[in-house]
Amino acid sequence: MSDWHATAVRRRALAVLLAKRLRSACRTRDLRIDAGGQEILRRASCDVGEDGSVVFRLGAQLPGHGRRIAGREAARLLCELLPDAADDALAVDAAEAERWVRHADDVAALREQVAERGLVAFVADGSMLARRSGVDDRPMESGVPFAAPASMAVEFTLPHAGTVRGMGIEPGVTLIVGGGFHGKSTLLRALESGVWDHVPGDGRDFVVADPSAVKIRAEDGRSVTGVDVHAFVDHLPSGDDTRHFTTENASGSTSQAAAVVESLEAGSRVLLIDEDTAATNLMIRDARMQELVAKDREPLTPLVDLVRSMADDHGVAVVLVMGGSGDYMDVADRVVLMDAYRPEDVTERAKALAAKPTGRSVEAEGFRMPRARVIDPRSVSSEARGKQKIRAEGTDGLRFGESEVDVRSVEQITDPAMTTGIGLAIEAAVRQGWIDGEATVSEALDRLEEALEAGGTAALLKIRDVDLAVPRRYEVAATLNRMRELRVRRSGE
Structure with missing residues (x-):
């Protein structure tokens, strides 16, 4: 069908489908093709042209004995097995191809509408966010389908799937809270993966995030070169210049500070942070620690005192998974409670709690964007x-x-x-x-x-x-x- 390759997004989806079909059709380990996983990406392994032409790029391990190629076996591999596999891959069922290209249309339309609505992310009702395991990225077979809280629900009309309802995440500061093992990090991982399109049936089919969303984490031991981390680290006992900070062995806090600055420098306007992989001392200093360690003896300015300025003054949205510090309620625009993988909007309850003073003082006047x-x-x-x-x-x-x-x-x-x-x-x-x-x-x-x-x-x-x-x-x-x-x-x- 000529309309299968009518647009760039359709050609990309069709190329991934054909690469996966060729991988399945190769009945020998001597033929290999990069077909990827659950994401739909532009890959060198298969290219579909505007005219419908298909180019496969794959590897062949030629059979041999020692340093000599076994000619007959190699001829069979290249002249029989490979053409047969290509024929099988290209004999795609019309209904299957139609499903893939229509899905590509829908995701492209969803991304466009999410951006037009001014949202930074969207998670459709019915999405299966949990994965089978740490090494199997396919959807969990018996997980809990996602269902948006009514107060955060939005709807979009897609060209083929029709009306899709789900949770929209607005700009600003969004806090994801809840007990352990209730789905906080699972939701964040779905958002970080939402910068990519996924194959039909992935479970995250209609989970999309702003294309500039970047996951931030601490990373002990990494090198940092000439990064302006002064907003987070205003001085160091060593006297090093934190406006042009360089180290071969960053700590958790300085590595996370550098990661934030580097992401903003690259153009990101959505940061995703999970407390499980963050540096605690860069995230928060509570009232007791402030009283014990005076500010003039603490070079770090925690994110909790900068995130509001990042959102209000610079248009940087931040989505945080937080289970251990209630001080982030003071700066959050909205708070989502994950309860057994089901989201609940608890913003009003969180604001009521935040109205009760904790004795903590704000340690920064605002966030300054780094120098290029x-x-x-x-x-x-x-x-x-x-x-x-x-x-x-x-x-x-x-x-x-x-x-x-x-x-x-x-x-x-x-x-x-x-x-x-x-x-x-x-x-x-x-x-x-x-x-x-x-x-x-x-x-x-x-x-x-x-x-x-x-x-x-x-x-x-x-x-x-x-x-x-x-x-x-x-x-x-x-x-x-x-x-x-x-x-x-x-x-x-």
């Missing part, structure tokens, strides 16, 4: 390091030249193909002059994003013909910022 940085391109080129090598180590690390970049805490990297895509995007940014020693980090990312939007996987395949998925600018920025060889200067210097 400029990257030295010589510090991030894989070729400049002797060996032009870019290789993913799963989703935990990236081999870039002779360097190993630890990205295990960049939680929105979906799979190894995206890790590879990030490395190639960084190399492309240097080769094409998007990182040129003059452009700020934001400007360089703008150029990269524009090129990836226009060229897709082709822009990265020019660097190397490998399995890859096209990343967002935010994962590229997070990886750049974790390079220990990175060199930067402040804009204007």
Whole structure:
């Protein structure tokens, strides 16, 4: 059907469907294709053209004996098994293809309407947010379907699915609270994954988040280069300049402060934070601790005293999972209680509790956006390091030249193909002059994003013909910022 490939979103969905079908059709381990997981991403493994043409890119392990290729077995693999698998993949059932492309239409329409409504996220009723396990990202078979509280419910009309009702999250500060094991972190993980489209039947089919949403966490031991963390760390006993903070071994608090600043520098306007993976001393200082340790002896300014200014003065929405500190009720616009995976709007109750003074004092007047940085391109080129090598180590690390970049805490990297895509995007940014020693980090990312939007996987395949998925600018920025060889200067210097 010609309309299956009529739009870019349809072609992307159809390409993922065909890649998955080819993976299933390959009846030998000697043929492999990157078909990804639950996300619908632009992948090098399959490309559907505007004219309906299909290009598969896959790997073949040629059979052999020692250093000699077994010719007959190789011929059978390439001339019989591979064509048969491709034929099976392309013989897609019309109803199945129609389901995928219609789903792509609906998600695209939903994202557009959510943005027009001014929301930062939406979770549809009936969504299955829980996953089967930590290593199986498919929906839990016996989980609790999501149902929006009436006070936060919104409806959208989609071209094929019709009316969809669910919970809309507005800008500002949103607090997700509740007891342990009641679904707080599960909801946040669904939101962080909501920057990507998902395959039909994933359970998060109509869970979408602002495209700029970034998950923030603490990360002991990471390197930080020239980041303005002064809003969170106004001085250090060592006398180091916190407006241009650099360390090879960040603490939990300084790493989280850097992650916030780096995400804002990259253009994020929605931050997602879970107290389970956050630095406690950067999140809160309660009244008793304030009385015991005077402010002039505490260099850290906790997020609770900055988050209101971030939202009001700079338009940065923050969604926080919080189960241990009630002080965030003082600054929250809305509070969602998760009770056995069912959300309840408890904003009014929380405001009533917040009206009772705790004796805690606010430790900051407001949040100041950081000064822009400029990257030295010589510090991030894989070729400049002797060996032009870019290789993913799963989703935990990236081999870039002779360097190993630890990205295990960049939680929105979906799979190894995206890790590879990030490395190639960084190399492309240097080769094409998007990182040129003059452009700020934001400007360089703008150029990269524009090129990836226009060229897709082709822009990265020019660097190397490998399995890859096209990343967002935010994962590229997070990886750049974790390079220990990175060199930067402040804009204007």
